[in-house]
Amino acid sequence: MYGWTGNILRINLTTGAVKKETYTEEFAQKWVGGRGFAIKILYDELAPGIDPLGPDNKFVVAVGPIAGIPAPNTGKTVVAAKSPLTGGYADGNLGTRITEHLRRCGYDVLIVEGRAAAPSYIVLEDDKVSILPAGEVWGQGTYVTHDWLYQKYGRAAGVLSIGQAGETMSAYAVVRSLEGRAGGRPGMGAVMGSKNLKAIVAKGTKPIPQADPQAMKALGAGDLKKVGDMDKKSGWSRQSTNGVLAWCNEVAALPVRNMRRSHHPDAWKVDGERLNNARVATYGCPNCTMRCGITIHDREGRESELDYENIGMLGPNLEIFDLDQVGSLNYMCDDFGFDTISAGGTLAFYADAIDRGHTTGDFKFGDAERAKELLRLAARREGVGDLIAQGSLRMARLYGHGSESYSMQAKGLEVAAYNCKFCPGMALAFGTAPIGGTHKEAWVITYELNQTRRESYGPEKAAKVIELQRIRGGLFEFLTACRFPWVELGWGLENYPIYFNKITGLDWTLDDFWRTSDRIYALIKLFWLREMPDITRRFDDPPGAWFDPANADTEGPIAGKILERDKYDSLLQHFYDMRQWDRRGIPTRTLIGTLGLEAEAAGAEKYGRLE
Amino acid sequence: MTVRVKLIGPLMYETGFSEKDVEVPAATTVEALLDLVSVPRQRPKIVTRNGRAVAPEEPLADGDKIAVSPIYSGG
Numbered sequence: 001m002y003g004w005t006g007n008i009l010r011i012n013l014t015t016g017a018v019k020k021e022t023y024t025e026e027f028a029q030k031w032v033g034g035r036g037f038a039i040k041i042l043y044d045e046l047a048p049g050i051d052p053l054g055p056d057n058k059f060v061v062a063v064g065p066i067a068g069i070p071a072p073n074t075g076k077t078v079v080a081a082k083s084p085l086t087g088g089y090a091d092g093n094l095g096t097r098i099t100e101h102l103r104r105c106g107y108d109v110l111i112v113e114g115r116a117a118a119p120s121y122i123v124l125e126d127d128k129v130s131i132l133p134a135g136e137v138w139g140q141g142t143y144v145t146h147d148w149l150y151q152k153y154g155r156a157a158g159v160l161s162i163g164q165a166g167e168t169m170s171a172y173a174v175v176r177s178l179e180g181r182a183g184g185r186p187g188m189g190a191v192m193g194s195k196n197l198k199a200i201v202a203k204g205t206k207p208i209p210q211a212d213p214q215a216m217k218a219l220g221a222g223d224l225k226k227v228g229d230m231d232k233k234s235g236w237s238r239q240s241t242n243g244v245l246a247w248c249n250e251v252a253a254l255p256v257r258n259m260r261r262s263h264h265p266d267a268w269k270v271d272g273e274r275l276n277n278a279r280v281a282t283y284g285c286p287n288c289t290m291r292c293g294i295t296i297h298d299r300e301g302r303e304s305e306l307d308y309e310n311i312g313m314l315g316p317n318l319e320i321f322d323l324d325q326v327g328s329l330n331y332m333c334d335d336f337g338f339d340t341i342s343a344g345g346t347l348a349f350y351a352d353a354i355d356r357g358h359t360t361g362d363f364k365f366g367d368a369e370r371a372k373e374l375l376r377l378a379a380r381r382e383g384v385g386d387l388i389a390q391g392s393l394r395m396a397r398l399y400g401h402g403s404e405s406y407s408m409q410a411k412g413l414e415v416a417a418y419n420c421k422f423c424p425g426m427a428l429a430f431g432t433a434p435i436g437g438t439h440k441e442a443w444v445i446t447y448e449l450n451q452t453r454r455e456s457y458g459p460e461k462a463a464k465v466i467e468l469q470r471i472r473g474g475l476f477e478f479l480t481a482c483r484f485p486w487v488e489l490g491w492g493l494e495n496y497p498i499y500f501n502k503i504t505g506l507d508w509t510l511d512d513f514w515r516t517s518d519r520i521y522a523l524i525k526l527f528w529l530r531e532m533p534d535i536t537r538r539f540d541d542p543p544g545a546w547f548d549p550a551n552a553d554t555e556g557p558i559a560g561k562i563l564e565r566d567k568y569d570s571l572l573q574h575f576y577d578m579r580q581w582d583r584r585g586i587p588t589r590t591l592i593g594t595l596g597l598e599a600e601a602a603g604a605e606k607y608g609r610l611e
Numbered sequence: 612m613t614v615r616v617k618l619i620g621p622l623m624y625e626t627g628f629s630e631k632d633v634e635v636p637a638a639t640t641v642e643a644l645l646d647l648v649s650v651p652r653q654r655p656k657i658v659t660r661n662g663r664a665v666a667p668e669e670p671l672a673d674g675d676k677i678a679v680s681p682i683y684s685g686g
Contacts, residue, residue, distance in 0.1 A: 247620075
């Protein structure tokens with residue numbers, strides 16, 4: 001077997017047991033890697049109903065067969081577990097040197113089980129595995145933690161760590177790596193924290209098994225250069241992801257004031273042009289030639305690496321238009337290890353709830369200094385911070401008064417920085433994203449606004465959402481590569497089966513990838529069914545406020561417009577029909593047979609009904 | 612008549628401005644305006660008029676805001 005190491009490392013922190021396991025070629029070809037490995041392992045090994053923050057949950061680190069091998073842009077790793085935020089399957093990817101080093105230690109998957117008696121960190125050095133005390137950095141942020149580990153293991157080592165938010169088990173604590181990399185929005189950092197696991201370090205020297213390493217080396221290096229040249233020609237990384245902020249403001253899709261508004265006259269103050277002008281450094285992931293991490297000095301003079309989602313959610317969505325203050329909030333999230341999207345969404349919900357008299361408090365939109373204090377309180381779980389650390393949906397359920405409708409989340413995960421009060425296709429993308437309100441699965445909004453009628457709820461939008469889910473939530477998540485060369489520069493998707501085949505020695509086409517992708521999406525839905533046997537199609541809804549006529553813009557390009565529930569439901573049905581899912585959004589028996597998921601489905605039927 | 616042109620993302624570095632008012636004859640089309648401000652026709656782009664998608668042949672009105680963006684595909 002080429003391309004895959006064939007090995008899983010399993011570490012039990014309760015007992016200290018370390019076990020090297022093998023997996024079969026059949027497993028490799030059925031689930032490929034990354035998200036595919038993660039959902040299959042968690043589906044098989046987690047009993048439904050377990051406490052996400054208890055020792056029975058498992059923290060999975062998984063990569064794909066092209067990961068870590070120089071080619072565009074193969075530095076990504078998936079982290080996954082049952083989510084303390086949503087209660088379902090969750091994962092996220094991040095650029096990290098762990099990707100290459102995990103594989104050079106001889107593994108494609110690391111499974112961490114149990115709970116250490118005291119704060120600990122794991123070190124992999126080729127075949128050697130150590131579980132060491134982390135008490136010295138417990139209570140420290142991710143920057144201090146990374147420096148502490150770099151001093152011991154060198155800056156070339158792969159490092160994943162959590163900050164205080166992970167230690168105190170905030171429901172949206174992330175896993176962090178390198179300068180500004182973060183992954184696992186629905187509380188993957190909290191799962192590490194629940195295990196008393198502060199960090200994971202890997203240093204490997206073994207070769208990664210490849211069918212044709214010489215050909216791949218030449219191809220990968222040449223293609224990395226081509227992508228870099230394409231980026232220079234297009235100028236994309238001049239503003240990187242934040243170029244889109246000005247466009248969102250023009251077309252009324254910017255999150256402003258907990259998404260009450262969709263554009264703002266001061267948005268230009270935090271747009272891509274201003275970000276590029278303020279740039280003091282640029283960072284990127286391993287194996288990347290289109291580095292997107294634009295770094296500025298924040299209000300306190302620290303280096304803060306920003307992208308569009310950070311800025312949209314911590315800036316306009318809180319009505320904060322001082323870029324350096326947005327930088328400060330972003331730096332604090334990165335250091336504490338909070339997800340910036342959920343932090344921005346949750347703080348905005350809190351300000352909105354105070355505005356509406358649904359709770360009491362002293363936080364107002366636009367108050368950056370108070371927002372900083374609330375993040376500190378949330379990281380320590382003190383006062384109102386204890387609630388803020390749990391996300392907007394739990395806050396809404398406590399506050400009542402119908403506030404759940406303006407907790408801007410799907411499946412409990414705060415939606416990213418696209419205000420879809422009048423973008424039906426993008427609202428569908430958020431509603432049907434398998435881990436909750438992430439933009440990463442199907443970023444359909446430019447297609448929707450440029451190539452379709454915005455007000456359409458037609459099947460073309462459902463088809464596009466599925467197409468993008470197969471590519472973005474499928475291919476790039478199981479190969480564990482970054483989607484940006486394809487999505488932003490037009491680097492051809494046909495390159496990925498070429499890499500895959502050179503590395504594995506197989507003869508796959510994109511159609512094989514799409515089938516794998518559909519299998520993964522189906523199994524994630526079965527995971528949810530086991531957790532929620534009474535699941536309905538309402539589980540695939542976007543936030544309620546996007547259907548509320550009282551929340552329509554009063555001026556601008558979409559004045560008076562809002563999503564219509566009946567029409568959204570018909571769009572959702574198009575999506576289900578195309579996916580061969582039933583009216584509840586659960587894969588049908590026919591599809592289960594096509595995808596070879598009979599054994600998994602039999603397990604699910606002990607808990608929920610299949611049609 | 613006067614229309615406002617806003618260029619988004621890297622387009623501003625190629626053309627040398629990010630936002631400005633432009634004087635054009637009545638009934639000037641979107642395409643003619645973009646030629647006037649030197650946005651290359653062959654460059655893939657999204658053009659909006661007052662926040663809504665617009666066709667190249669559509670005539671402009673006084674006070675319009677035309678925004679031109681690269682085709683962003685995701686953050």
